[in-house]
Amino acid sequence: MIKQFLKAFIYALIPKVCIYCERALSYDTKQPLCNKCISQIKFINGLVCQKCGLPLDTGGAHCYNCKKSQRKFYINFVRSVVYYLEPIVTLIHEFKYRERTYLKSFLGGELLVNWWQKNFNLFPNIDIVCCVPIHPIKHFLRGYNQAELLAVEFSNRLNLNFEPKLIKRKKFTSSQFKLSREERLQNVNNAFSINKKLIHKTVGKNILIIDDVCTTAETINQCAKPLKEAGAKNVFGLVLARDV
Ligand SMILES: [Zn+2]
Numbered sequence: 001m002i003k004q005f006l007k008a009f010i011y012a013l014i015p016k017v018c019i020y021c022e023r024a025l026s027y028d029t030k031q032p033l034c035n036k037c038i039s040q041i042k043f044i045n046g047l048v049c050q051k052c053g054l055p056l057d058t059g060g061a062h063c064y065n066c067k068k069s070q071r072k073f074y075i076n077f078v079r080s081v082v083y084y085l086e087p088i089v090t091l092i093h094e095f096k097y098r099e100r101t102y103l104k105s106f107l108g109g110e111l112l113v114n115w116w117q118k119n120f121n122l123f124p125n126i127d128i129v130c131c132v133p134i135h136p137i138k139h140f141l142r143g144y145n146q147a148e149l150l151a152v153e154f155s156n157r158l159n160l161n162f163e164p165k166l167i168k169r170k171k172f173t174s175s176q177f178k179l180s181r182e183e184r185l186q187n188v189n190n191a192f193s194i195n196k197k198l199i200h201k202t203v204g205k206n207i208l209i210i211d212d213v214c215t216t217a218e219t220i221n222q223c224a225k226p227l228k229e230a231g232a233k234n235v236f237g238l239v240l241a242r243d244v
Pocket residue numbers: 018019020021022023033034035036037038
């Protein structure tokens with residue numbers, strides 16, 4: 001309690017700076033970045049794979065991997081908002097590993113919500129919003145699940161129904177970042193289950209799963225598996241940043 005108060009007090013004294021370039025920000029700004037850094041955020045606007053949402057340079061409905069591989073899709077489709085490039089990399093890193101949880105307002109509130117307001121017609125009415133869970137041990141160590149913070153912010157601002165404990169992580173998986181494509185697919189295979197107490201809520205429903213970063217979209221795809229098996233009508237993925 002005292003620590004929280006002290007922290008707030010100290011933050012109020014320190015001049016606000018851009019998280020990425022450390023240029024001074026005006027006191028009344030609510031943005032974590034300066035205007036120049038905000039203008040460098042690269043949004044995913046062009047053609048994307050209809051399944052996994054990977055940006056495509058040329059035409060066609062699907063990316064190479066979705067067309068060719070034997071990969072089973074449980075999720076209807078995945079879309080991502082921005083490329084996982086600077087200044088987003090730094091922002092997400094600070095948000096995820098350095099307790100700057102207040103960044104949920106910019107990342108989940110502004111970036112995700114603004115995207116949704118332009119693209120919600122891709123989706124049917126969403127009955128439930130949930131998030132990719134982290135393993136209870138990781139949750140204990142980090143103190144929070146960054147995807148959950150994004151999903152809470154997103155659903156609060158859009159007045160959607162958020163269900164935090166819908167999906168459970170069974171496996172303690174290593175970080176997807178260091179793995180090859182094949183290893184990634186194996187790593188999260190059957191890593192998730194549905195919270196049995198909430199099965200009745202999912203039958204016939206349209207569900208949106210939120211995550212912070214993805215590469216192959218396999219984690220979020222595996223999250224959709226127990227939901228579909230429990231009778232969800234449609235399951236979609238919305239990811240803040242795509243690492244391509
Ligand atoms: Zn800046």
